Amino acid sequence: MPTPATVEVWESNGTSGAETHTQVTAYNFGSSDTPNLTAATYPLVIPVGVGPIYAYRKFTRWKLVTWVDTNTIDTLRYYKSAGSNATGWNENYNSVAGGSAYGTPTRANTLCTSDNWPTTAGTAFSVTGTISNPTTGYINSTTYCIMNVRITNTVVAGAKGSHTMSWVYNES
Amino acid sequence: MPCPIVIEFDWKAVLGNDTHTGRGLLSKGLHPFRTKLDEFTVAVGDLIVSAFPKAGEIKVDFQRSHLCDCGKEHKLVWFRTMKIDRGNEASNSTAECLLYALGLECERGKIGWTILPDGTVRRGID
Numbered sequence: 001m002p003t004p005a006t007v008e009v010w011e012s013n014g015t016s017g018a019e020t021h022t023q024v025t026a027y028n029f030g031s032s033d034t035p036n037l038t039a040a041t042y043p044l045v046i047p048v049g050v051g052p053i054y055a056y057r058k059f060t061r062w063k064l065v066t067w068v069d070t071n072t073i074d075t076l077r078y079y080k081s082a083g084s085n086a087t088g089w090n091e092n093y094n095s096v097a098g099g100s101a102y103g104t105p106t107r108a109n110t111l112c113t114s115d116n117w118p119t120t121a122g123t124a125f126s127v128t129g130t131i132s133n134p135t136t137g138y139i140n141s142t143t144y145c146i147m148n149v150r151i152t153n154t155v156v157a158g159a160k161g162s163h164t165m166s167w168v169y170n171e172s
Numbered sequence: 173m174p175c176p177i178v179i180e181f182d183w184k185a186v187l188g189n190d191t192h193t194g195r196g197l198l199s200k201g202l203h204p205f206r207t208k209l210d211e212f213t214v215a216v217g218d219l220i221v222s223a224f225p226k227a228g229e230i231k232v233d234f235q236r237s238h239l240c241d242c243g244k245e246h247k248l249v250w251f252r253t254m255k256i257d258r259g260n261e262a263s264n265s266t267a268e269c270l271l272y273a274l275g276l277e278c279e280r281g282k283i284g285w286t287i288l289p290d291g292t293v294r295r296g297i298d
Contacts, residue, residue: 004178004267009258027258069196071203081257121270122298133200165258168270172197172251 005073006066009167011035012059012144016104023063027165029055029149033105039159044151052150054092054107059146062139062167064131072132075170077124078145080117083163088155091117092148098128099143112148117165124168139169178252178269179289186211198250206248214250214274217291221274223248223284230275230284232293240283246276249284249297273297 011024013033022035030042033056047053062076085091092112094100100111118125129140145167180196187209192202202209206225213222222231225248228240240246253270275284275297282297 004252004254004269007254007256007267009256024258069199071197071200075251075253167256167258168253170251170253172203172249 005064005068005070005171007073007139007167007169008063008065010061010063010138012061012102013105016102019102019104024060027058027060027147029058031107032056044149046151046155046157047153049153051152052090054109054148054150056105056107057092057112057146057148059102059105059144060167061141061144062129062169064136064139067133067136070133070171072130072172073139073169074130074172076127076129076140076168077121078118078127078165078167079121079124080119081121081164081166083161086155086160088152089160090115090150090152092150093117093125094144094146095125098126099140100146101142102144109150111146117147117163121166121168124166178254178267181214181216181272181287183215183250184211184213185209197252198248206250207245209248212248212250212274214272214287216287216293219291219293221285221287221293223250223274223276225276228276228278232285238283240276240278240280242278242280244278246278249273249275249277249282253298271298 008023010021012019012021014020028037028039030037030039032042094111095114127140128143131139182195185192209225219233225246228246230238252272255268272287284297286294
């Protein structure tokens with residue numbers, strides 16, 4: 001009987017020190033610091049000038065929920081496994097080695113200063129974190145995956161399609 | 173709750189005079205002894221893939237043998253890589269097993285084999 005650990009992807013939102021944490025089924029960017037955001041409710045407004053304008057950046061962690069026969073989980077990394085960018089729509093991420101600490105999400109162009117999410121497992125971005133049985137909780141407790149998107153005035157109004165983010169880890 | 177999909181392989185571990193068998197990952201009782209194991213063998217279809225931490229040796233099908241001569245301690249490498257996808261669909265919540273890795277780790281790095289879920293075995297650990 002297959003018995004992997006149960007690992008979930010969680011997003012953190014709100015003011016640093018009083019942030020809230022939510023398991024996310026989607027990773028939607030928009031004009032609000034909201035988990036599982038509905039893009040139509042919080043759209044990004046096309047800039048009048050060239051732009052760009054940014055969404056609220058996202059802070060994400062892996063969370064270990066249930067152990068079965070796994071001893072340790074480590075080697076965390078993430079990448080974009082599917083999806084292409086529409087004209088005028090692009091991606092940013094934090095490429096500080098190992099990840100960075102939480103900070104109140106804003107739309108400022110800081111923290112996420114690297115362009116284009118990694119797109120292959122081989123180039124996936126590594127985040128520091130390990131957890132051993134029987135401890136449960138966040139695997140990368142203080143080092144977050146931090147991502148954002150931006151648009152310029154060349155973007156065409158409307159939904160920009162979906163991307164698939166893959167969150168990878170090793171079980172031993 | 174996620175519904176993980178994982179392929180598991182039967183294994184045999186030898187520690188001194190004791191032989192242990194199992195399926196999937198190394199058992200909790202043996203995990204602390206990854207540098208002390210005499211042998212760890214996994215059956216992948218008709219292939220037999222082995223690592224010998226104390227000897228610094230790995231084998232596939234008893235034919236190839238790679239001896240790491242660093243003279244330092246070797247630790248068994250036996251893990252599986254899992255992947256969770258998140259798109260914009262709420263149903264996308266299943267963990268997937270991408271591969272297993274079997275080999276040895278020392279100060280020079282990792283040597284060994286990658287085992288794909290379809291039973292393909294290739295040299296190297298990513």
